[in-house]
Amino acid sequence: MTLLEIEGLSLSINGSPILKDISLSLKQGRILGVIGESGSGKSMTAFAIMQLLPSGSKATGHLRVLGFDMLAASEDDLCKMRGNDVSIVFQEPATALNPLKTIGDQVAEAILIHEPSTTRAGAQVRAQTTLERCELPAEQFPLTLYPHELSGGQRQRVVIALAIALRPKLLIADEPTTALDVTTQAEVLQLLKRLVTEDQMGLMLVSHDLAVVAGMADDIVIMKNGEIVESGVATAVFQQLRHPYTRALYAASEHVPDRTPPRSTARLLSVTNLVRDYRLPRTALFAAPQYFRAVDHVSFDIFKGESLGLVGESGCGKSTLTRAILGLETVQGGEMYLDGMPIAGGRHVDRKIRRRMQAVFQDPYGSFNPRHRVDRLISEPFHLYEEPPSSDEKNEAVVGALRAVGLSPEDQFKYIHEFSGGQRQRIAIARALITQPELILLDEATSALDVSIRAQILDLLAELANSYGLTYLFISHDLSVVRAITDRVLVMRDGRIVEEGKTEQVFSAPQHPYTRSLIDASPVLPKNANH
Amino acid sequence: MARYILTRLLSLLISLTVASAVIFALIEIIPGDPAAFMLGINAQDDTIAALRAELGLDTSPLERYFGWVSGMVTGDFGTSYTYRTPISEMIAERLWISLPLALIALALSTLIAFPVGILAASKRGSLTDTIVMGFTQLGVAIPNFWFAMLMVLVFAINLRWFSAGGFPGWDEGLFTGLKALTLPAISLALPQASILARVMRSALVDTLDEDFMRTARAKGLNRRQAIQRHALRNAMIPVLTIIGLQFSFLLAGAIIIENVFFLPGLGRLVFQAISQRDLIVVESVVMLLVFAVIVVNFAVDIAYVLVDPRLRRQG
CATH class of the missing domain: 3.40.50.300 (P-loop containing nucleotide triphosphate hydrolases)
Incomplete structure (x- = not known):
């Protein structure tokens, strides 16, 4: 019927x-x-x-x-x-x-x-x-x-x-x-x-x-x-x-961008025994406060020029970890070094460190102030310099960053609502590039995008990594994307890293049962003869 | 839930204590000698001394504060200096006018505001919405004493349906009493109704855009059912807040309307007491009004939790 x-x-x-x-x-x-x-x-x-x-x-x-x-x-x-x-x-x-x-x-x-x-x-x-x-x-x-x-x-x-x-x-x-x-x-x-x-x-x-x-x-x-x-x-x-x-x-x-594998063995970021506790709301007026451990003794390194994936389901602590690395969280234990310099958690992060790492977030609609023009949005990280660049230098940098992400120099005079989701994510990447950072944290940066746009952004990221020698920490719940763009991968669950290894190895022969369950649950495209 | 009520009660007690201390301090301690202030500049020394003794000003402020508070708890508010009658009696008499007036005005305001707000929200963007909201704009803008005088002109002087003012007392019968409060209640209610209708509309419009309203329609509810069963309660939180604020305002802030209609209410009592420098009355009535506001806020807090289960889990 x-x-x-x-x-x-x-x-x-x-x-x-x-x-x-x-x-x-x-x-x-x-x-x-x-x-x-x-x-x-x-x-x-x-x-x-x-x-x-x-x-x-x-x-x-x-x-x-x-x-x-x-x-x-x-x-x-x-x-x-x-x-x-x-x-x-x-x-x-x-x-x-x-x-x-x-x-x-x-x-x-x-x-x-x-x-x-x-x-x-x-x-x-x-x-x-x-x-x-x-x-x-x-x-x-x-x-x-x-x-x-x-x-x-x-x-x-x-x-x-x-x-x-x-x-x-x-x-x-x-x-x-x-x-x-x-x-x-x-x-x-x-x-x-x-x-x-x-x-x-x-x-x-x-x-x-x-x-x-x-x-x-x-x-x-x-x-x-x-x-x-x-x-x-x-x-x-x-x-x-x-x-x-x-x-x-x-x-x-199933697009996999062209990337050159990293050669360097120098550590760019090293994290040891990081702990982040959140205080829970009181259950009684005078009860002792309870804590929720969002990040539980996490240790890992990122080497120069590599792309490291961080996968896990919602609530596993991956976003908290990202924020801690950016110095936006007060941590309760552990140490973080960027190129040998300590990153202090909380309010007083050294500007020199901040401008060496930048972030791109998930929501291309919510992460820009709609009342500022693109040139101002992109050049915002310049406040991280003790001596701000002259307006000519600034302008040159804005144009350079826009060109690098495949937009035209005229786009700097537009407002953010004039762009599509994919273009906005390019602008977010341009903003991240402007201080010439070494490390870029991509927190679900392609998750809100359509597949064809996502493929373009992945290509762009690969291209930028090749030409500027960038290092990525790529955080996502989407295993297929992580598999396509990372060299090594960390699997996080309940605040802990449960598995770590070369991406291909982890995906083809997962060791931890949790990693296996994640991979088994991911839907796969049927194999195709023409392709 | 019980714990929540308990913590709210505790906070209510703390608020009352702080408020009473502040009122006491402001009136008795700060502006020099209260007895001299009450009697004015031409007072004789021995009159001042007599009043000082009556007010107990020779004892320590702490002692007087506790005397005042314990008096109020047991219902003894002291004696008015001007009228020489117990303040508790005066307040009770006035409260019998002010409380019904506030309640009628609040009921009227809510009865007008709900249907108007719901109508405007469910026909948002239409001509009806524009017209109805235009009227509420007018209602907010028109001063209520002017509107009150207009009503006296039309309904009391021309049509002679109501008396122009005064209150015959509840002894004359419920109907007569209510009739005397009708015009004042309407003039108090109309601006409040306009504000409440606007709040109702915007809260409801926000709720109508929620995903669960689409779910409700997909279940097979028609528009009216979906609004009644799913939107209204969700729009209640901001509306309850405003209703709480309005009740406190209506109870204490009716001075002008009470004057226009010559009603012996609480507002006028405060006004008269202030102009006669009867600090004992001022202190007690202000404390009573503060008490009312705090209790209403407590009631609103409890209402929030009854409406929204998400608030129940916290302490």
Whole structure:
């Protein structure tokens, strides 16, 4: 039975076209993967199916769910279908649940709203069963818990539970695992797959991640700029890679930049027995304070010119470690030396040291002051010099840095909102380069970028390392990126380094069980003959 | 939860202690001799000496402070110098007007503000929103005493529905008493309602953009249900803060409206006591008002925790 039929669907929001002539269909028990980069219209397709579009939207064409014309349906009819016949799971489990209601009430509400004759108690019992189907056993996860008492993965299970509570025929999952760690991602994907089989649902899985979709989908649709560029049975699409865009996506996903291996054996940064404790909130007024050890006796070296990876799941302490190296944290123990000079944690870090290391962070939107022009943003680190350079020297440096990252000198007069995500990340790199540092800390610097942009930034980083002899500490949760750009890698868990070694060695023959579980959980692209 | 209430109670007690000490210090210690101040510049020496004895100024300030505090705890606020009546009686009499007035005004303000704020937020950006918010802008801008006089002109003088002022007392019956408080309550409520409606609207608009509202709609709730069940409670935190502030203001800050309508309320009592230099009354009434503000804040703190489970885990 065909659950979803879309034919010639076009959508415009306030006059600007978002979707152009989309056609796809989904049958019972099958998984349809919808792949695309940001702005491709993949999420809008999902919202169009739910008819939860922003105001000012105009849709034309045919859109049928269970044979029912969604575009012509009244709002009342749509409300009856949503959650009952068709449900959706969103990307961000942190915000998708109402923080003021218990998980039990939120799941039960999905039942009560469609079956008013059900008693409250009856709905609670069914909510419990549904949560257990989503692998949240009642003993550990009673209905009375609030969302803030759960982890990201557990919250996503609650979101899935309230979506499937009434056993809808069609389930849409919009980037359901993008905000999760790899091991959690693997578990949630497994859960979705099991539910599809058990309930004979149709699942539309929307994602930017080729590897995630490849491991799940029976059929695939690839979208770009609001259009479908390629569609077909998953194995065939990945085997043939007919459309150039599909090929480009595939290539970008497993792109490995050209790099020359480091030769030097001189230590640039050495960290010994570093400890960072956070004080926890008091449990009682006069109780002794409790501490959380975020970084637990960490020791490692970075050699000149090398690229060292640091991988670990959220909360493992990798960002705290990064901040400590930058001198932004007061540490409780251990020593750090940059080229033989001690780095003091806390407020009084020597400027000479600070300007020899710079950082690039994850969010290309949040890490710039929107009211400053690019020239000011880039030249900001100059305050680290005792004698600030003259304005001519400054200007020359700004132009040089912009050229180095592939932007034009005229870009210095623009504001940050005039740039795309990838360009902003280039500007962040330019800002890091301006003091001619030796060490650059890249904290999830490519995680927010689309795959094709990510490939370009990785190339840029490799090129800069070659021409300026830069040393990188590359922090990421994304194992494939770390594998592509680092020489050695550290694996961090619960504040400790559990494994350390040459990148290829660690990835091909992991020693620690935790490293093994991380690698096993990472989705992989299917091997391709043409590639 | 119990621990949270306990710590809030402790902080309430500390606030009260500090406030009483400050009020005592300001009025009794700083401006020289209180007896001379109360009697004015033409007072005879023996009158001053008599008042000093009555006020107990010969004893140490610490002793007087504890006498004052223990008196208030047991309900003995001392005797007014001007009226020669026990202050507790005067306050009780005034409180019977000021407290109902504040409560009616607050109820009115909330009853107006909630639907208006919700309407504007759910139709955000529309003509309705613009018009409704335009009116609240006006409500904030118009001084309430001017509005009060306007209402007296229309409803008391022209239409003769209400009396122009005064309070007949609750002995005349509940209806008569409420009728006398209607116009003052409306004039007090309107600016407050305008502020509250604007706060309600902006808090709700922020909540409507949250992801969980989309989840609610995806479950099959219609717009109205989604707002009622998921948005309102989430928008309550800023609204509760403002309601708490407004109650304290309405209780103590109604002086001008009480004067316009000739109501013998607490505000007028303070005003009269200050102009007659009756420091004993001023001290006690100010302390009472401070007490009210602190208790209301305590209640708001408890309300936060009832609304938001995330606040419950801290101490």
